[in-house]
Amino acid sequence: MILFYLLSSALAEPQFEKLKAGEQASFDGRLLNDEAIATMISQCEFDVSECEIKNDLECSIKIADKQYELDVLQAKYDSLDYKHTNLMEIKEEELKVLRAQSKPQRAMWAFFGGFAIGTGASVATVYALNKTME
């Protein structure tokens, strides 16, 4: 309590006094003219504005950076989407060709086999008939 009392009595309230040139001040302090005070006040207001401007600039740059990242990702996505869609179509077509190619190959062998067996059977029959006729 004593300490608080001593501190509060030691720190005087901030105050000012209007003086005309030549008048005596009623307390110790620094005498500033209106220009100095106006400068301090306007500087203080300017500092707030400057802080806001810098903050806005930082925000704008951050937003631009994020937008750039988004645009790059969009470009990559568009590229991959295009690639995927078209390659799928091509691969489908390729599969069709390969399937069409592989299926008749088996049928072709069956045809050749059948043809060879048929020819052989015919030749054998004709041969056997000729032999019998003789």
Place this chain on the structure above:
Amino acid sequence: MIWLKENWEWLLGAISTLGLSVLFARAKQAKANKKLEELEEKEDEVIETAGNIKADGIEKAGKKHSESVKKAHEDAGKKMNDAKKEKEDREKELLDNPDDIDDELSQFGITEKK
């Protein structure tokens, strides 16, 4: 051999049919191979186009980004100039109206000694 001499038409027919079949099969194979080659070329084109799409997109994004950053700096510079002008005007305004100085000081908790 005698049989062959008497029935050579059979053999000729069989060989001809076989030959035609082989030719037909080869032609079909060639057609399929050509189609596959075409598809391979198309695939290369698609990959190239996809690469171009990506490169263009990234280029556009880069330009957009640099323009945005440039604009942000320009705006900030303009605002800063306005703020400086505003500061000068405010200073003049306070000097023209000294009572405003008292009001401003009171906002800082500095009161006039009566």
